[in-house]
Amino acid sequence: MTMHRFWLGVVALATTLAASPAMPGRWDLDYFPNTRLLDQQGRELRFVDDVLDGRIAVVNFFYLDCPDICGLATARLAKVHEWLEDRMEDEIVFISISLTPERDAPEELAAYAEAFGAGEGWYFLTGAPDDVALLRYKLGERSKRLSDHRSDILIGNAGTGEWRRTSLMGNLAAATADILALDPDWAPPRAPARVIDGRTLQSFAAQNRVGEGLFNKACAACHSIGAGVRVGPDLEGVTLRRDRDWLMRYIRSPDRMLAQGDPIAVKLDQAFPAVRMPRFGLSENDVADLIVYLHSETLRLEALPDETEAAGDMDRGASTDHDHDHELAGHVH
Numbered sequence: 001m002t003m004h005r006f007w008l009g010v011v012a013l014a015t016t017l018a019a020s021p022a023m024p025g026r027w028d029l030d031y032f033p034n035t036r037l038l039d040q041q042g043r044e045l046r047f048v049d050d051v052l053d054g055r056i057a058v059v060n061f062f063y064l065d066c067p068d069i070c071g072l073a074t075a076r077l078a079k080v081h082e083w084l085e086d087r088m089e090d091e092i093v094f095i096s097i098s099l100t101p102e103r104d105a106p107e108e109l110a111a112y113a114e115a116f117g118a119g120e121g122w123y124f125l126t127g128a129p130d131d132v133a134l135l136r137y138k139l140g141e142r143s144k145r146l147s148d149h150r151s152d153i154l155i156g157n158a159g160t161g162e163w164r165r166t167s168l169m170g171n172l173a174a175a176t177a178d179i180l181a182l183d184p185d186w187a188p189p190r191a192p193a194r195v196i197d198g199r200t201l202q203s204f205a206a207q208n209r210v211g212e213g214l215f216n217k218a219c220a221a222c223h224s225i226g227a228g229v230r231v232g233p234d235l236e237g238v239t240l241r242r243d244r245d246w247l248m249r250y251i252r253s254p255d256r257m258l259a260q261g262d263p264i265a266v267k268l269d270q271a272f273p274a275v276r277m278p279r280f281g282l283s284e285n286d287v288a289d290l291i292v293y294l295h296s297e298t299l300r301l302e303a304l305p306d307e308t309e310a311a312g313d314m315d316r317g318a319s320t321d322h323d324h325d326h327e328l329a330g331h332v333h
């Protein structure tokens with residue numbers, strides 16, 4: 001009897017958890033309140049109709065007076081934004097929602113957005129405190145105190161209803177790949193990011209070495225991976241900002257892509273007017289090796305263990321510091 005009740009309890013708990021809106025999975029549009037919000041330009045927008053608008057969304061919470069992790073998170077989002085630039089606004093939106101809407105006015109949000117160079121398709125939102133509080137609750141941000149707010153982000157596809165969480169404090173390239181993977185049509189670079197069996201690991205390493213050798217011979221004079229623009233663009237993150245097929249075609253014959261008026265090739269040519277990316281007559285295999293190398297370098301560079309530790313320290317620091325013990329509800333300054 002007792003046992004029976006115990007199992008009933010487990011089932012009830014499991015059901016609650018499965019239905020709990022704090023744990024994303026499938027969230028259809030009618031799950032979200034169509035909250036009236038203001039963006040950094042003072043435009044009035046509805047959360048579902050105007051902000052999500054059927055797109056892939058990256059949602060985080062912040063507040064202007066945040067003493068610790070918000071600025072770092074925003075700076076890291078700005079980097080992801082740079083990699084996703086081609087898809088921003090049309091396909092992907094970033095949504096940064098204020099945790100202190102009673103204090104954070106659109107003009108101040110605009111200054112904050114500008115300080116981080118926030119580009120297209122990135123909304124910094126405030127609104128009536130009660131409305132924002134409900135939205136925040138539905139999106140799983142339920143901390144009682146400002147200092148406890150989650151540092152992971154919510155990502156989802158408002159078209160397919162698939163939602164999940166990812167972290168901005170670990171490997172940013174992996175977080176970017178998580179966002180892109182919400183697009184059912186996105187094909188990840190064919191480099192195994194995490195290899196499971198030894199044989200794959202070996203062949204991957206070999207392929208990587210071939211790619212590295214080729215890169216050093218043919219590309220490194222004009223391109224860095226992570227050290228900034230040289231004669232041509234920095235190739236860190238290029239496997240995230242471009243489709244694999246596009247990269248394949250472009251590296252093999254950039255001149256033809258330009259002649260055919262491919263919009264990205266044209267834009268690149270305008271951004272780098274002095275020199276043209278040469279055509280090397282590389283085979284498809286060579287270019288595949290190069291793409292594997294470019295992708296694994298992006299993943300490697302973004303592991304950033306130091307920053308992860310720093311973020312952890314800040315979390316700990318904040319929770320023992322009484323200055324940050326603002327109650328979220330009814331916080332007035």
Ligand code: HEC
Nearest residue numbers: 218219222231232233238251268269272275276277278290
């Ligand atoms: C002589 C300099 C030079 C060399 C060598 C060179 N590139 Fe480039 N690359 C450029 C320039 C300049 C651009 C920008 C487009 C333009 O102006 O033609 C570019 C653009 C690119 C892009 C597009 C970047 C983006 O943001 O989408 C990729 C990818 C690329 N190069 C890969 C390579 C690879 C791989 C090699 C080696 C096989 C290589 N490049 C060798 C100069 C070079």
